[in-house]
Amino acid sequence: MNNWEGDMDFPDLLKGEILAKDLSRERNKSRRVKIQGWDDLIKVFDHFKKLDKIKKERWIFRGEKLSAIKEKESYDYEKNLVTKIEEVFDNFEIKDGRKRIKIENDLIRKFKRQIHQYMDISESEIKNIGNCLSFMRHYGAPTRFLDWTYSFFNAVYFAINRFKKGSNYVVWAINDTWLTEKASKILCKKFEEKGNEDLRNKFKKYYCEDKENFDFKNEELFAKTFLRDNPIEFIHAYNPLKLHKRLVSQRALFLCPGDITKPFKDILTGMFEEDENNTNFFMIEITEDKDNEENKVDMKEILYKLYELDVIGSNIFPDLQGFAESLATYVAFPEILSPQYEEFKELYKSCF
16 A cells, blocks of 8 residues: 655655545545646656556556536546447447446447458457457447556647647546456455356466466456456456557557446446555646636647657557648647758748
8 A cells, every 4th residue: 555654755746635526426536636737747757657666566547638627616527537338328328237238248249240341350369358349449449448558658648639729638547556456356255256166266366377467368257257247346457468559559458347337437436445545546637727827738848748759649559540640739840840940941031
């Protein structure tokens, strides 16, 4: 358990405020941290790096546009931390849990049967349910997977790369080491129940053999743990066996909920109820304060600093679509498109 005491004190920036009314059920215990600029982002990055090096904690991050609506100091995060399949269910008002489970199974079956019409892929590559869900997520299908990354700066890019004036952004940070331990306790307790002896033995075998890297790569274990008629409320990280280019370039992984009949954030915040020190779940806001010019974050500076680190769309999305979409960022820095822009401009003036 993390401490505020000792040689790993959190910097003042990260002590933030504990959200009493946050993601759901008014029970979330994340800390909200407000970023004022690039220097603050560096401080946050340095601290998470120290936690990884000294405490051997594995932190993961997710960047997205902040959908919060501030009213009387309360926040509503209805559209944040939502899986694609949850979004689709909500859009079409599919509320019955059994119906949701059946629809997901039918979507997986249809994808497996028809993917060969669009790409050359072996049956073995999609036989594994985890791999199949990864391919589905990659091409935009609704799945229970939610994208995260091991790279803090990649998450910052995902948050602000489609910058729109006046919008706010957030980077979520989770101690995946803590989350994994919590998930294992939930599963061990569940598997102690009568009728789960075989699954319990498989879980303990794979978990004990490779505790640090355990992520349900065993096909039978994944299917029987996640795709259940009586789902378990937990969330666990997942890395597929088959890594496509984007997963590699983005240093990506997925968080996978055990229950799609409930909102992802309800399950997540429930798991953090026992995080007494509130140091394993952070909400890092990158916002523009319209009413206070001094607190206004320079988004262009952040984008440029990311560019200097080679954290740009064409590297994170290594295909034609990614390259084409990344060109929008260059509009903010036209001099990058033509490095000799200023020199040519002065030369042009001198000719007249």
